[in-house]
Amino acid sequence: MTLALTLFTLIAISLGAIFFLAGTVGLLRFPDTLTRLHALTKADNLGLGLIVLGLLPQVDWPVGGLKLIAVWLVVLLAGATVGQLMAKAARSDAWNGSTDLEPPR
Amino acid sequence: MDIADFLLAAAVFVLATVALGLTRILRGPSDVDRMMAAQLLGTGGVAALLLLGVATDMNAITDLALVLALLAAFASVALVADARRPEPEPVPDDAHPEGKTRT
Amino acid sequence: MSAALIVDLGLTLLILGLGVWTVAARSNNGAVVGYIAYGLLVALVWVRLAAVDVALTEAAIGSGLTGLLLLGVATRLPRSARLTRPPTGLGTRLLAGFLSAAVAGGLAAVVLLLPDPAPTLAPSVAANLPATGLGNPVTGVLIAFRAIDTLLESVVLVFAIIGVWSLAPKDGWGERPGWLRPAPLGSALTLLAQLLPPIGILVGIHLFWTGATAPGGAFQGGAVLAAMWVLAMIAGLARPPAVSRRWLRLMLVAGPALFLTVGIAGIWLAGAFLAYPVAYAKPLILVIEAALTLSIAAALGLLLAGPPEHPSAAERQP
Numbered sequence: 001m002t003l004a005l006t007l008f009t010l011i012a013i014s015l016g017a018i019f020f021l022a023g024t025v026g027l028l029r030f031p032d033t034l035t036r037l038h039a040l041t042k043a044d045n046l047g048l049g050l051i052v053l054g055l056l057p058q059v060d061w062p063v064g065g066l067k068l069i070a071v072w073l074v075v076l077l078a079g080a081t082v083g084q085l086m087a088k089a090a091r092s093d094a095w096n097g098s099t100d101l102e103p104p105r
Numbered sequence: 106m107d108i109a110d111f112l113l114a115a116a117v118f119v120l121a122t123v124a125l126g127l128t129r130i131l132r133g134p135s136d137v138d139r140m141m142a143a144q145l146l147g148t149g150g151v152a153a154l155l156l157l158g159v160a161t162d163m164n165a166i167t168d169l170a171l172v173l174a175l176l177a178a179f180a181s182v183a184l185v186a187d188a189r190r191p192e193p194e195p196v197p198d199d200a201h202p203e204g205k206t207r208t
Numbered sequence: 209m210s211a212a213l214i215v216d217l218g219l220t221l222l223i224l225g226l227g228v229w230t231v232a233a234r235s236n237n238g239a240v241v242g243y244i245a246y247g248l249l250v251a252l253v254w255v256r257l258a259a260v261d262v263a264l265t266e267a268a269i270g271s272g273l274t275g276l277l278l279l280g281v282a283t284r285l286p287r288s289a290r291l292t293r294p295p296t297g298l299g300t301r302l303l304a305g306f307l308s309a310a311v312a313g314g315l316a317a318v319v320l321l322l323p324d325p326a327p328t329l330a331p332s333v334a335a336n337l338p339a340t341g342l343g344n345p346v347t348g349v350l351i352a353f354r355a356i357d358t359l360l361e362s363v364v365l366v367f368a369i370i371g372v373w374s375l376a377p378k379d380g381w382g383e384r385p386g387w388l389r390p391a392p393l394g395s396a397l398t399l400l401a402q403l404l405p406p407i408g409i410l411v412g413i414h415l416f417w418t419g420a421t422a423p424g425g426a427f428q429g430g431a432v433l434a435a436m437w438v439l440a441m442i443a444g445l446a447r448p449p450a451v452s453r454r455w456l457r458l459m460l461v462a463g464p465a466l467f468l469t470v471g472i473a474g475i476w477l478a479g480a481f482l483a484y485p486v487a488y489a490k491p492l493i494l495v496i497e498a499a500l501t502l503s504i505a506a507a508l509g510l511l512l513a514g515p516p517e518h519p520s521a522a523e524r525q526p
Contacts (some may be wrong), residue, residue, distance in 0.1 A: 006108060009108065009111075010111060013111070013112070013115050013156070014115070016115075016119075016152070017115050017118050017119055017122075020118075020119045020122050020123060020149060020152065021118075021122045023122075023126070023145060024122045024123060024125050024126040024145065027126045027129055027141060027142065027145060028125070028126060028128065028129065033135055033137050033138055033141075036129075036138065036141060037137075037141060040141050040144060040145055043145055043148060043149070044144070044145075044148045047119075047148070047149075047152065048148055048151060048152050051115070051119075051152045051155065051156065052155065055112075055155060055156070055159050058108065058112075058159050059159055064164065064167065067167050067168075067171065068155060068167065070171065070407070071151060071155065071167070071170050071171050071174050074171065074174040074175060074178065074404070074407060075148055075151060075174045075177075075178075077178070077400065077403055077404065078174065078175075078177065078178030078181070078400065078404070079144075079148070080396075081178075081182075081396045081397065081399060081400035082144065082178060082181040082182060082185070082400075084394075084396035085181070085182065085185045085186075085393050085396060085397060086137050086140060086141065086144075086181070086185060088185075088393065088394065088396075089137050089185050090135065090137040113212075113215075116215075117214065117215050117218075120215070120218070120219075120252070121218060124218070124222050127222070127226065127245060130226075130229070130238070130241060130242055130245060131229055136235075136237050136238065136241070139237075139238055139241045139242075140241060142241075142245070143241050143244055143245050143248075146245050146248055146249075147248065150248050150251075150252060153252070154252075154255065157255060163258075163260065164422070165260040165422050165423040165424075166255060166260060168260075168264070168414075168415065168418070168422075168423065168424065169251070169255065169260055169263055169264050169267065169423070171411055172264060172267055172268055172411065172415070172428065172432060173248070173251070173267050175404065175407070175408050175411060175432060175435065175436075176267060176268060176271075176272040176431075176432070176435055178400070178404060179272065179404075179408075179435040179436070179438070179439050180244060180272055180275065180276060182397065182400065182439060182442060183276045183279070183438070183439075183442060184241065184276075184279065185391075185393065186391035186393060186397070186442045187276075187279050187280060187283050187391075
């Protein structure tokens with residue numbers, strides 16, 4: 001049983017780390033702002049989610065586990081809404097392609 | 106391998122990848138791209154902190170991760186809002202030589 | 209342990225790189241984003257140094273709220289000041305660089321020249337902590353052993369508010385702060401501002417309460433509370449209160465005033481300024497921390513809300 005749980009931890013956390021890598025690669029390699037945003041949200045939701053899932057068997061219940069889930073829920077909520085806001089900002093003309101020297105206005 | 110070692114290694118890996126993403130802050134091109142890099146760093150920081158907290162058995166680190174998650178959300182919102190709000194120019198500057206159009 | 213060494217080296221290099229970029233950034237907004245990321249990494253360094261208390265403060269105040277304060281200032285600079293490089297000559301910049309290098313060198317020398325083992329007051333803190341009834345030595349130092357520093361810090365926040373408020377335009381005095389006008393960002397923001405603050409308020413109170421025995425405390429809790437308040441104001445769910453409101457002013461001074469009152473009472477009750485009667489140390493400290501948390505939350509929120517403005521200031525701009 002302990003071995004199964006440990007294995008579960010290893011697999012889930014490895015998958016989560018891979019999603020973080022994927023999110024970063026997407027953020028660096030995708031061609032425009034909106035596709036990059038798409039990549040970012042995967043790291044936010046799945047990467048952290050899988051890591052939290054993998055950590056759950058390793059902490060004390062209930063306080064430690066519930067706290068981990070709470071952290072994930074906060075990031076999930078924030079990621080979903082902030083993603084919307086950033087997409088809105090990216091689509092508005094004032095922002096799209098603004099360079100270093102142009103204040104976003 | 107000890108499970109704590111694995112967790113520590115995972116924390117390092119996540120931090121390193123997220124740090125790689127920070128080059129978006131340098132390259133931009135738009136401020137939204139920069140915010141995305143900061144947001145990714147926030148989430149990655151939360152993940153690394155959670156891993157670190159369990160690996161070193163320090164419960165307080167989970168609290169820190171919770172605070173970080175809350176404030177990262179708040180900071181992202183404020184960053185977008187500050188740039189999007191139709192903001193009055195409080196000081197009459199040389200862009201408006203006639204000064205303010207006060208009524 | 210080599211894995212830990214790699215983390216530390218990597219963190220150090222990242223912080224240095226980000227610091228250089230923040231200083232050299234060509235846009236103010238980009239520099240602020242860099243600064244926030246920098247603060248986040250510094251918080252991670254504090255975790256590596258096993259100073260979770262400091263990491264919490266750095267994440268909450270150093271990175272989060274200070275970054276947003278800078279951002280607020282950056283977006284309000286006159287356009288001309290925003291677009292051009294700072295009008296400093298090469299000589300001034302060289303001098304600034306030289307002074308910074310001197311400070312860094314001085315700090316490095318002090319660290320390297322420390323006697324081994326370094327002088328420390330930690331044992332005496334540990335020995336005297338039981339008298340305060342607290343379990344967290346950091347809170348013990350902040351509220352009991354070095355209470356005068358914390359008292360002055362909380363007073364400085366009140367002065368900062370007075371400073372911001374004195375920037376009010378002539379017709380703005382007594383009105384509502386004008387920097388946090390609701391942003392037209394739609395229902396996603398409204399949803400976030402409805403769901404996040406209840407969680408944040410709980411976390412803020414938890415931080416204050418747990419500060420007695422574990423990392424946390426008034427400043428960290430207050431910062432989280434302030435962030436939630438500002439979030440509600442940005443979403444338009446709450447309006448910044450007019451600065452002439454009596455309850456607001458009472459809230460701002462409640463923490464420092466109570467701290468000072470208990471401190472002065474200590475002269476008679478415990479024989480020294482800012483000393484607590486041993487039997488009541490823990491409850492007194494908790495009450496002071498609670499009042500400080502409220503005052504700090506109000507002060508930080510109002511710092512971000514900016515100086516008061518006449519209500520028509522928004523419409524009369526071009």
